[in-house]
Amino acid sequence: MGRAGVDSVRVERLAKSLGVSKGSFYWHFADRAALLEAVMQAWAEQGTEAIIDAVESETYDPSDRLQSLFGRIFGTPTELDAFEAAVRAWAAADAHVQSIVRAVDRRRLKFVVDILVDAGIHKAEARRRANLLYCVLIGEYAQRSYGKPRLDGPTLSSMHTLLLTPVD
Amino acid sequence: MGRAGVDSVRVERLAKSLGVSKGSFYWHFADRAALLEAVMQAWAEQGTEAIIDAVESETYDPSDRLQSLFGRIFGTPTELDAFEAAVRAWAAADAHVQSIVRAVDRRRLKFVVDILVDAGIHKAEARRRANLLYCVLIGEYAQRSYGKPRLDGPTLSSMHTLLLTPVD
DNA sequence: CAGGTACCATACGCTCGCGTATGGTCAAGC
């Protein structure tokens, strides 16, 4: 019955697995909260913008951008997926984390909305679809964390089609 | 920096908030794990089947069934939403919980696939779309847990339309 | 070479929270 998420990071265990003493840890970080805060900051600053930049520098076509984005976020799982899931459970219990996550969510959402608008979908509908896509993303990360295989090619392609379906 | 998810349930706190002593708690449950196990079982047995039964007894039309399902799972938030999110973070760290969650997921997925197939979508595509819908659901619960407002009517209606869009 | 700075280790105190030991109450049954 191991601990889940952020509660599973213990400074003594971490220090040991790093082959370092606890005293050394506390030289670099004021306390456990400072470590977690630093991790949060790194995630907020790098995780999102790196992907957005990569997609934007790759192509201008909205459909291709969506494709490229899919490849990056739904592609091969990384250790960061677990973090994506954990950070959201954490946000439920910590107002500060919550505000950071909300900001990240807003930034990502805006990126997707812009793509969909460029693809010719009107703004209101674009917002709705972006919201749905983002829910899919969060849900996918959550499910990966307990072993569900990632969304396969045909499914992504289906979603791609549905998201770009013209509004009737 | 409060604890998140399942780690936040402590038997001493729980006993106190129930106006009961710790000794009394341990009369009813062998240990903390037994309590969590009981909660899991209750969730696995009731949470899913109750909704499925309600939807099935309401209407036969696939589109309406989907509508009815949406109303029930995306409607007014309950305390159970937080549990849905927490249980998934928990599953990442506990194999037994994982197997229960996987079983629940399978059951729910099958229900949605059947609806979509009844709506005339071929099986393979129905599976894909059901998968996507389920990701939306999990993602939505996760985001609710840190304060995102629930998906609004137009968004649900959009998703309803997209899910039932004929395959080209 | 004396002292300062950066970094690391060991050892301690302290809190939280689990599980258990022990005993109390109250109602039912012989």
Added chain:
DNA sequence: GCTTGACCATACGCGAGCGTATGGTACCTG
């Protein structure tokens, strides 16, 4: 009315894990 069983409370032992105290090494720098 005494015993038994169900239920509850208080008090303890104990480990996990945080943060700190204290001291060491090694490298500068004047």
